[in-house]
Amino acid sequence: MSFKEWCDSRAWPLKEESWRALFWQLLWGIWLRRNAWVFNQTRIEVQDVIERDVRGSLEYRYAQECMRMGGRTEKGSKSWQRPPRGRCKVNVDAAVCDNGQIGCGGVVREATGDVLVACCGKMEGDYEADVAEALAARFVLKLVWEAGIRHIIMESDCLKLVAHLKNAKVETTSFGNLVSDLLVLVSSFSSVSFSHVCRDWNKVAHNLVQLSRSFTETRVWIEEVPREVQTFVSSDLCLVE
Template sequence: MASSSHVGCCCNWKSIWRTELPQKIKLFAWRAIRDIVAAKSNLARRGMNVDQLCPLCGECNECTLHMLVKCGDAKKVWYISPLRLEVEGKRLGSGVTRLGRPIKMRWCFEGKRYEISEVIHRAVSMVGEFEQAQEISYTIPPASTFDSCWKPPLEEVIKVNSDAAVFASSGVGFGGVMRDNVGDVVASTCFKLEGKFEVDVVEALAMRHALNIAIESGFRSVCLETDCLKLHNHLVKCMTPSTAFGMIVKDILQLALACHHVSFSFVRRSDNRVAHELAKLCISFNELRVWMEDFPSDVTALVLADQSQDNSKEKSVIYYRQQIE
């Protein structure tokens, strides 16, 4: 019995552990391949006094293979599941037609009864919850990746910060500011657009507008920075879903092809203050505004605050180096 039930085989274990599946599923797969799951034949082989007959079908001894794929009830689960697997090439039509009445599955480990449909529902739900958790973990970067303040770009790169504001009356405002590696403003812009839009769409529109102004101003090496995490992640991963938001992301990526160098950065909303204030100023303007090597006096204090934060950090680094030397 041991030889007939053995499912061990040469396997690349790393391929199992690297799969994006819940840990309990990977562990069970590993145990099944090693033929060390608690099937009744395995328990008997270890010296336990148990009835080896399968508690579900009552026709064969319960080995690992029988428990997973050869048992009639197991075959029904595989076939009725979203995978629609016909184990061993046998159609299970008669088994499917019998699903209209309650089919109970008795799991000897828990001493409970489950309908096949409930087993499938629980499995699909678990996978769905896992995928949702994975999606959240991908869209939320570690806290250490957030900048504590606005940082200037590398030399010869222009950082383009953008933001949007939604006005209670009507319309939305786009704000954009372009700064060099010492924090000096090389261009800034405001633009108001009438209409109602989703928040993520507005953020994407603001970046597209700011990038357009940067390109028209002759800047070809840019770092596009936003405080919208969804927008940042879609740009980094080049994701362009068939939605209004996705179409604008696609526009941004297409515009970026006109540049020699493009990178994307995420910043906290509290550290994107200049762009946000420019977006709010749009309520005072009825047309596009662009300032070359200048900016509205309303954001002077914020521009200087960003510069002073960077200068303070640089002085601290210089002082520290002098101390250790």
């Protein structure tokens, strides 16, 4: 069942505690809207705030139900895990920036934990978070393919993206179109699987995304990472020793 079908089947029957959570989420959205105007003179429509926060609340409940039912994806790993020998793990992440751009980042590591490829870059456009995550995954996987790496495990902290890719679920939305593109792209790899990881254990990719703000063009590092990210690479290795 898709996210839209799940919402339609319930006609938004939020329980009392869900309404309270949505209320506070909307207040936070209004506060961010105020700050965007005060500090950046950026006008955000009230309807956009409401739609984003309501959708975020529903997606959160959808993800919770997926995990309870155990039919979509496993619970996110509690730490970065080495891939099996002969395969590489590709961690990807994205961030929506305030200036109408998204940041993308990714890192490829083999079973020893050594970094094969790291990359970051930016794209123009005002996208929702799930679309940004799918764009980032496509951005990174294209570079992985160009690097000649063919056996991969793609790992993301976006539960929705991982669930759709694992179940080859395609919808008639911008996000769905990107999922379709990704499924075509990964079909060219020799082997591929998808895994969800908790956000706290996707820090290498996350910090590469943050680093993208410092550059005007795509940056790629072969068999190394920028010094700003090395600490997080070492931390992952220490925790799995």
